[in-house]
Amino acid sequence: MSLRLTPLTDPAITSAGHRLVWLATDEGRAGGAPLGTAGLRLFTRSGQDHLAELTLTVHPAERHRGVGSRLLAAAVAAAREHGRRSLVAEARAESPGARFLSVRGFRTVLTLTHARLSLSGATADSGVAADSGAAAGSGPLGALTATATRSCPGYRLVSWAGTVPDELAVTFAHSRHAMDDMPMDDTDYGTVIWDVERVRDAAAAIARRGDLLYTVAAVDESDGSIAGFTEIVVPGDGKGDGQHYGTGVLPAHRGHGLGAWMKAESVRQAAARHPELAGLLTDTADSNAYMRRINDALGYRPTHRTRECQLDL
Numbered sequence: 281m282s283l284r285l286t287p288l289t290d291p292a293i294t295s296a297g298h299r300l301v302w303l304a305t306d307e308g309r310a311g312g313a314p315l316g317t318a319g320l321r322l323f324t325r326s327g328q329d330h331l332a333e334l335t336l337t338v339h340p341a342e343r344h345r346g347v348g349s350r351l352l353a354a355a356v357a358a359a360r361e362h363g364r365r366s367l368v369a370e371a372r373a374e375s376p377g378a379r380f381l382s383v384r385g386f387r388t389v390l391t392l393t394h395a396r397l398s399l400s401g402a403t404a405d406s407g408v409a410a411d412s413g414a415a416a417g418s419g420p421l422g423a424l425t426a427t428a429t430r431s432c433p434g435y436r437l438v439s440w441a442g443t444v445p446d447e448l449a450v451t452f453a454h455s456r457h458a459m460d461d462m463p464m465d466d467t468d469y470g471t472v473i474w475d476v477e478r479v480r481d482a483a484a485a486i487a488r489r490g491d492l493l494y495t496v497a498a499v500d501e502s503d504g505s506i507a508g509f510t511e512i513v514v515p516g517d518g519k520g521d522g523q524h525y526g527t528g529v530l531p532a533h534r535g536h537g538l539g540a541w542m543k544a545e546s547v548r549q550a551a552a553r554h555p556e557l558a559g560l561l562t563d564t565a566d567s568n569a570y571m572r573r574i575n576d577a578l579g580y581r582p583t584h585r586t587r588e589c590q591l592d593l
Contacts, residue, residue, distance in 0.1 A: 281345060282308040283315070285354055290319075296481070297323045302354050304338075304347050315342040318351035322362055325478075327471035332359040334369040336377075348380055356591070365593050366468040373585040381589040389466035390588035393572065394563045395580035396521070399551050424578050428544035432498070432536050435507060437545055439496045443483040448506065449476045452497065455506040458528030463567040467588055490516040494553075496546040498529070498538045507533035510542040518554035524562040527571065540574045547578065 288301040300320040305312040316338035323331045334355050338348045359367050369386065371377035382388075444452045456474035486493045497509040508529035514522040524546075529538045550557060562580060564571045 281306050283347065283350060284312065285350060287354075296325050296478075297321055300355075300358050302351055304351055306342075315339055315347045316351055318355045320355045320358055322359075322364070323470075325473065327473045328469070330363075330365045331468065331470055332362070332364040332367050334367055336369065343376070349384070352384060356593070360593050367591040367593055368467065368469075369589050369591075370586050371589060373587050378587055378589070381591075384591075386589035386591045387466075388587045389468075389590045390464060391566045392563045392586045392588065393566055393582050394561065394584050394586065395575050395582045397547065397560045397562075397578065397580045399547075399557050399559050424544050425548055427540055427578065428548045430541065432538060432541055434501055435498045435533075435536065435538060435541075436501055437496055437542065438499055439494065439545070439549060441492065441494050442487060443480055444495065448497070449479065451504070451506045452495075452509065453479045455497065455509050455528070455530060456526075458508055458530045459526055461531070462528065463565045465565065465567055466590070468590060468592075486513055492516060492518075493525075494546065494550060496542045496549065498533070498542055500533065508538045508542060510539075510546050512546050512550050512560065514550060514554055514557060519556045519558065521559045521561050522550055522554075522557055524560060539571065540577065543574060544578055 284305050284307045286303045286305065288303055290299040290301050298321075300322065302318045304315040304317065306315055316336070318337075319335040321333040321335075323329060323333070332355075334352075336348060336351055336355070338351070356367065368389075369381055370392075371381055373391070438448070440448075453474050453476045456472075456479070459472065483493055492514045494512045494514065495509055498507045499505070500507045508527075510527040511525035512522050513525055524543075527539060527543055547560060550560065560580075562575060563586070564575060566572075566585075
């Protein structure tokens with residue numbers, strides 16, 4: 281095998297970072313048969329500019345021939361050249377990818393449980409009603425709707441599609457600090473610094489790729505500030521599976537059940553808006569017992585586990 285690595289240019293350079301990409305080919309075959317790829321995301325915002333994230337894929341038929349090792353070596357060298365101290369990669373637990381990373385010096389720093397909530401057959405008469413004051417039904421999402429339609433004294437729910445409304449932008453950006461103490465175990469993740477510009481940039485990035493962003497937030501009625509939020513991203517055609525993004529409650533507002541309330545309402549709204557949506561996916565750190573209890577209570581069922589692996593550079 282005549283292995284060649286070709287650096288590629290990723291034009292998607294944003295204020296948050298950029299990617300380097302390599303293509304591995306066998307020049308001994310006609311046309312230079314592709315064997316695998318590696319991508320290196322370089323975070324550039326303050327608080328995370330020490331970090332790089334690796335994605336690496338080798339065709340199953342080409343494994344155990346040194347392709348992955350060559351791709352990894354190129355990515356590690358580039359990460360060091362750009363002054364990174366930590367390289368992270370995610371692999372399915374007990375998979376060949378996880379074993380590959382372990383053998384090459386990566387250590388497991390975080391374990392995630394992935395879960396799915398089936399929305400098949402979820403209609404207004406099965407507990408997902410267009411009217412948030414409707415009584416919970418007896419169908420598969422009845423218990424979830426009961427959670428969504430209860431009240432939390434002192435708080436009210438607001439929601440929006442896409443970019444946060446201007447009048448809520450500042451307090452919403454502040455509410456992102458609810459994620460500051462999210463369990464990350466030993467991951468050298470750094471500090472994500474949120475402001476209004478970053479909130480809007482994130483929403484714009486989702487819109488550019490054709491997906492739909494929905495947010496539900498809990499508002500403290502005493503001062504109108506956002507106490508917590510949860511986000512769902514749905515495919516642009518409203519079909520297939522959507523994905524939960526962040527869910528967080530600011531420390532001063534915890535203990536009132538806001539997390540479950542917001543998440544249940546966000547699911548209710550997604551199912552009502554998109555009747556053909558098949559399900560919702562989420563992933564939660566095994567050490568995040570609070571959010572795992574919420575997911576279990578709302579009917580999410582585990583599908584698999586992944587490991588976040590880290591190489592100290």
